[in-house]
Amino acid sequence: MSKAAPAKKSAAAAPPPGCTLDINDPQVQSAAIRIQASCRGHRSRKELREKGPPRVLEPLKDVVLIEGSTAKLTCRISAFPDPFFRWSKDGKELRDGPKYRYVFEDPDVVALVVRDGELADLGQYSINVTNPFGQCSDSARILVEVPAKVQKGPDNTKARKGTTVTLTAEIMGEPAPDVGWTQDREDIEEDDRMFSEIGSTTTTLPIRRATPEDSGKYEVYVENSLGMDQSFARVDVA
Numbered sequence: 001m002s003k004a005a006p007a008k009k010s011a012a013a014a015p016p017p018g019c020t021l022d023i024n025d026p027q028v029q030s031a032a033i034r035i036q037a038s039c040r041g042h043r044s045r046k047e048l049r050e051k052g053p054p055r056v057l058e059p060l061k062d063v064v065l066i067e068g069s070t071a072k073l074t075c076r077i078s079a080f081p082d083p084f085f086r087w088s089k090d091g092k093e094l095r096d097g098p099k100y101r102y103v104f105e106d107p108d109v110v111a112l113v114v115r116d117g118e119l120a121d122l123g124q125y126s127i128n129v130t131n132p133f134g135q136c137s138d139s140a141r142i143l144v145e146v147p148a149k150v151q152k153g154p155d156n157t158k159a160r161k162g163t164t165v166t167l168t169a170e171i172m173g174e175p176a177p178d179v180g181w182t183q184d185r186e187d188i189e190e191d192d193r194m195f196s197e198i199g200s201t202t203t204t205l206p207i208r209r210a211t212p213e214d215s216g217k218y219e220v221y222v223e224n225s226l227g228m229d230q231s232f233a234r235v236d237v238a
Helices: 026-050
Strands: 055-058 063-066 071-078 084-089 100-106 109-114 123-131 134-152 157-159 165-174 178-183 202-207 216-224 227-237
Touching: 055 134, 063 071, 071 123, 071 134, 084 100, 109 123, 134 216, 157 165, 165 216, 165 227, 178 202, 202 216
Parallel strands: 063 134, 134 227, 157 227
Antiparallel strands: 055 071, 071 109, 084 123, 100 109, 123 134, 134 165, 165 202, 178 216, 216 227
8 A cells, every 4th residue: 555645845835025134134233232231231231230339329319298298209210139228217117107108219219108198107217238249328308397376275264353364375386486475466475474486386475463354365476488277265354
């Protein structure tokens, strides 16, 4: 019995038009040279980065944080192999979490995001970068701006004639606010008997040797470039 002749292998299908490269084409050769140069440059940059400790390429910059908003400190670091990053505030390490987030935007850019800004976030922030070849660091400040506000106003007060009445209010604001007191909507003319005292978080208005004429509606007001606030109290002297 004769064996059947082996089937002929079909020729490979021709590539679709426009999908072939002519290695003798000058444009193709030029592109190949550019790709090779790019690869050599990448290897060269990698080798250079491996030879030294981390370096700060673009430093941190001071940031202004508005109360209730988010601030972001960003810098560019050159480091290879992958380094260890540590952020701190006023010398105390900050843990990555809901309040502070470590962000890596690309191989060289790192950032710290500070959420829910408040006055307590004011301070000096630092980044420390370490790899087997050494370390580098940089720092910047977060400046917090808070609208002026009266956190707790003065209490209504009843007093006897001749005693001392002291009205006290808790205040805050950054920049530090201007503070004033009025009686029945008129500015108080201060003297050694009635004068205001202003601290960083409180303001007081002592009224010495109180008289019935000191009775009335007292207002404390605070104001800075971001806003103003006020509070009222009633004083009755008999």
